Amino acid sequence: MKPPGESAMRGAAPSWLGGAGLVEERRARLLEHPAVRAWRELGRERLEPVRVLAGRKHPASMQLWPLYRLEGVGDGGRSVIAKWCTGEGGRAERMIYEEVLPAVPVEAPRYYGSVDDARSGGFWLFLEYVEGEKYSRLVPLHRALAARWLALLHASPPGAAARARLPDGGPPRHLANLRGARDRILGHRANLALSADEVGFLELLVARLDELEAIWGRLEEACIGLPPALVHGDFKGSNLRIRNGRDGPTLVAFDWGESAFGVPAVDLAQSALPESALCAIPDLEIYESAVRSRNPQVERRTIQRVAQCGTIFRAVAAVRWAAYGLETEWPALSVQSMRFFDADLSYALQAAGWARP
Numbered sequence: 628m629k630p631p632g633e634s635a636m637r638g639a640a641p642s643w644l645g646g647a648g649l650v651e652e653r654r655a656r657l658l659e660h661p662a663v664r665a666w667r668e669l670g671r672e673r674l675e676p677v678r679v680l681a682g683r684k685h686p687a688s689m690q691l692w693p694l695y696r697l698e699g700v701g702d703g704g705r706s707v708i709a710k711w712c713t714g715e716g717g718r719a720e721r722m723i724y725e726e727v728l729p730a731v732p733v734e735a736p737r738y739y740g741s742v743d744d745a746r747s748g749g750f751w752l753f754l755e756y757v758e759g760e761k762y763s764r765l766v767p768l769h770r771a772l773a774a775r776w777l778a779l780l781h782a783s784p785p786g787a788a789a790r791a792r793l794p795d796g797g798p799p800r801h802l803a804n805l806r807g808a809r810d811r812i813l814g815h816r817a818n819l820a821l822s823a824d825e826v827g828f829l830e831l832l833v834a835r836l837d838e839l840e841a842i843w844g845r846l847e848e849a850c851i852g853l854p855p856a857l858v859h860g861d862f863k864g865s866n867l868r869i870r871n872g873r874d875g876p877t878l879v880a881f882d883w884g885e886s887a888f889g890v891p892a893v894d895l896a897q898s899a900l901p902e903s904a905l906c907a908i909p910d911l912e913i914y915e916s917a918v919r920s921r922n923p924q925v926e927r928r929t930i931q932r933v934a935q936c937g938t939i940f941r942a943v944a945a946v947r948w949a950a951y952g953l954e955t956e957w958p959a960l961s962v963q964s965m966r967f968f969d970a971d972l973s974y975a976l977q978a979a980g981w982a983r984p
Contacts, residue, residue: 662695662709665742665751673700676707696756706756707739713749716884719793721752723883727857731783733776734870734879757879759868764908765901769869772878773862773909778917781856781891796858796889798847801940802840808947809836815953825962832946832969839939839972842981849979850890850936852929854922860885862894862907885944892937893944895930899974903967906941938975942968 657663660679667675676697693711701707712720724738737755744750762769784790794800812829821829859880866882895914896906911930918925945968952961976982 660695662693662697662711662751665744666697666700666707666709666753668742669740669753671700671739673704676700701739701755702737705758708736708752708754708756710752710754711749712752712884713747715794717750717752719886720883721750722789722792723886724752724754726789727785730786731780731857733779733783734877736879736881754881757868757870757881759870759879760876762864762867762869762878762907764864764898764906767910768876769867769878770908770910771913772869772876773867773907774911774914775917776878776880777859777862777891777894777909778914778921780859781853781894782918782921783857784855785857785888790888793857793886793888796855796860796887796891796893798843798850798890798936798940800887800889801846801893801943802843804940804944804947805836805840805843808943808950809833811947811950812953815950815958818953818958820956820958821953821962822959825959828962828966828969832965835969835972836943836946838983839943839976845981846936846939849932850892853890853892853925853933855889856891858887858889858891859883859894860887862896862909863904864907865904867907890933890936892933893940894937895934896937896941897934897975898938898971900967900970903971905945905968905971906938932979935975935979939972939979942972942975946972 654675657675657679658667663676663679677699680696680698681694695709697707697709699706712718721741724735725741728735728738736757739753739755741753742751762773764770785793812833816826816829861882861884862880866880868879868881869876870879871877895909895911897908897911898905911934915925915927915930918930946965949961949964949968952958952964955961973982
């Protein structure tokens with residue numbers, strides 16, 4: 628049944644959108660938006676967006692991150708991403724866009740600039756909103772494009788000054804992730820919303836992390852063989868798009884907040900679970916071919932061994948991020964994600980021969 632008066636409402640001419648009052652109210656609110664105020668400080672040609680769309684909700688923290696899409700202000704009327712940054716990750720990401728990527732032959736979003744906030748110590752990054760086909764780890768072409776993109780990235784080391792200021796991407800960074808994940812699980816295992824089954828799983832996961840820390844020296848040895856490189860650090864499908872150009876499809880990667888300099892293991896991570904969103908699963912054979920064209924001494928077994936380490940590192944980092952959800956009243960979503968990441972971790976340990984009998 629239709630609501631009373633609906634037919635009559637359809638015939639009425641809308642008055643809000645044509646009225647000056649709403650237009651002025653919207654414009655006033657627009658100009659007060661923190662991301663819009665910062666964008667206007669850049670002095671670009673298009674200063675006022677058509678709309679401001681809120682960014683994603685972080686699946687781990689369940690909190691709204693300061694990330695917005697400003698419609699219509701970029702070159703050609705395109706959208707621009709306004710990203711609020713603080714801390715080491717934010718500073719590294721800004722340096723990547725300002726100093727590193729201009730000299731690296733990989734596709735990346737256009738960087739419009741940044742605006743500091745003196746009161747908070749944070750800053751806004753303004754980047755091209757990347758449109759294109761969503762990356763699928765199930766599409767061989769996408770995995771091939773990912774492999775070639777990574778080979779170019781890893782063969783293009785940043786300058787000495789930038790390299791010295793990037794976080795260390797070696798095994799110690801991932802060991803810190805392991806300890807952080809374990810501490811957060813232990814700190815929130817008494818969450819009243821957790822079921823007995825979920826608590827039992829978390830106990831087993833902590834035991835696996837304990838076992839992994841006990842053999843950490845093996846991972847450090849297994850990572851030897853590939854030269855240190857610029858590492859994206861969060862190379863997964865949601866941070867990738869496929870764009871079609873005159874020369875064919877190309878891959879574009881964004882979200883460089885986990886970038887570092889060190890062993891490129893985490894970028895090469897693999898997964899045997901179709902349901903897992905752990906990583907992009909780049910084609911290692913194509914990666915090997917591209918890398919060996921520049922460095923013939925690199926062996927296939929070395930790439931495969933380092934990629935196994937990368938899967939472990941990536942799974943540990945994913946567990947750490949998911950564990951933030953244990954602080955909320957809805958921990959079940961985080962536990963469900965951790966089950967997938969734990970399965971990836973178990974598979975990688977078995978493939979490397981490090982799983983406990």
